[in-house]
Every structure is written in C-alpha cells, then in structure tokens.
Amino acid sequence: MPVPASAKHHPHDDAPDTAEAFRTLAELPPGPEREALRGRLVEAWLPMADRLAGRFRNRGETLDDLRQVAALGLVKAVDRYDPGLGNAFESYAVPTITGEIKRHFRDHMWTLHVPRRVQDLRNRVRCAVQDLSQTIPGRGPTVAEIAGHASMTEDEVLTGLEALESFTALSLDAELPGSEDGYSLADALGSADPALDTVVDRESVKPRLAALSERERAILYMRFFADMTQSRIAEQLGISQMHVSRLISRCCGRLREQIMRDAGA
Known part of the structure; x- marks a missing residue:
C-alpha cells in the first residue's frame, strides 16, 4: 500500500x-x-x-x-x-x-557520568544564552540575566555554565598551560606517602613495646635503632651472642603475634 x-x-x-x-x-x-x-x-x-x-x-x-x-x-x-x-x-x-x-x-557524549540535574541545568542555561544573545547586542548575558530569563537561581546558572563545555575530560598527559618542559597534569598530582605505613606500624607497636621488660626494650633499641651487632650487644650486656639472638627472635615473634591479634580484634 x-x-x-x-x-x-x-x-x-x-x-x-x-x-x-x-x-x-x-x-x-x-x-x-x-x-x-x-x-x-x-x-x-x-x-x-x-x-x-x-x-x-x-x-x-x-x-x-x-x-x-x-x-x-x-x-x-x-x-x-x-x-x-x-x-x-x-x-x-x-x-x-x-x-x-x-x-x-x-x-x-559525556566522558564521566554527570548527574541528570547538572545536564538539565546545562541545557536550560544554553537555551537561555541563545535567546538572550539575540536581544543583547555587543556582549554576552550576565549570570543574573540568565537566571531571570530561565527562572533559575544564580548558583544553578553557575553550575550550568561550568557544565556547558564539559563533555570530555582533560587527559592526565596534557601539558599544562605555560609549561615549556613538558610538565603535565599527572606530574602535579600527589601520590600516597609510603611513610604513612611506617607511622601506622609504629603506633601499633608502641604500647606493646612499652609492655616489654627493660632489658628486652634495651636490646631491641640497640639492634634496630642504634644499629649495633649482636656481638656488641652481648658484650655490653655481659651475655652470650646466642642469648641475644634468642631474645631478639622471641621479642619480635611475640610483638608480631600480639599486633596481628589486635588487628583482628
């Protein structure tokens, strides 16, 4: 038919x-x-x-x-x-x-997910700008004029204006404006500080170290903070190197077990 x-x-x-x-x-x-x-x-x-x-x-x-x-x-x-x-x-x-x-x-068209509300604000602002551009010669409409024309608040207009040209995201490899040495956005981003893990470990072990005997604390301090050998520690304390080795192993094992138990509690 x-x-x-x-x-x-x-x-x-x-x-x-x-x-x-x-x-x-x-x-x-x-x-x-x-x-x-x-x-x-x-x-x-x-x-x-x-x-x-x-x-x-x-x-x-x-x-x-x-x-x-x-x-x-x-x-x-x-x-x-x-x-x-x-x-x-x-x-x-x-x-x-x-x-x-x-x-x-x-x-x-949007590289990142943008809330529906922001997309709607963008469309309303775009339409208002197009309408006002035909009646305002020689300049673009102000935020207040757009808000009045589209029955929006000025904060909503500002949000819509920010989203107007935001379909795509800037690459982290993009060179920053004014940079002459290839400095990119990725170079300006921070990274996780590995020392933070050390802070956590130290705070976790601190109360357990305080619970050790004075001699055990002294041995661990001389070995791990003063960087003394086991033979020098044994000489200073008047005990055998084998005894020092056993004390260090026993203290470290007990601390590790207690901290792991605390972490699982």
Missing part, C-alpha cells in the same frame, strides 16, 4: 497523511507485506526526523550521527505508535525522536 500525500494542514509542513496507513499496519500480521509498509512509513517521516536532528547541531556531534539517532527514534515511534488511541502520529513521534537524541547525548 503506498503512503499517500495530503493537502491537509499539519503542524509540520513535510508531514504526510499516513493515518490510514498506520491503521492498516496495526491490522496486518507479521510478514513481508507488513515490513514493506513499515519501511514506507519510516521513509515518509524521515524528513521530519532529519529536521529534529538539525535542532541539536553544533553540540559536539556530527549531523550525520544525529540523523542516524533520529532515524532510530523514528523507527521506535513507528513500531510503538497505536493509531487506536486517536492521537496524530507526529504528536507521538516528536517527543520519541527528541528523547532518543537527548539520550544519545547523555549516554555517549
């Missing part, structure tokens, strides 16, 4: 009169005839989908890609439209196609 053109007035100049074709589509069983009619309906409404895609040009996506997304939204609208509800197809198709395009921007 061909999709007839009509002289009847529509909200869209290029809108074909496809009411009868949609009623036929709803009654046809799955098969080649239904698929052919479905294809002709999609083709008949493609000019409208292309025009809707054109409204989103110059936002970081090519027009060809936007047309493909709009065509996908059109196919979904054709498949889901129910002529029995009595609404015109374009009243259903326009928000379906527009929603598909906006979803494409939300899902594919």
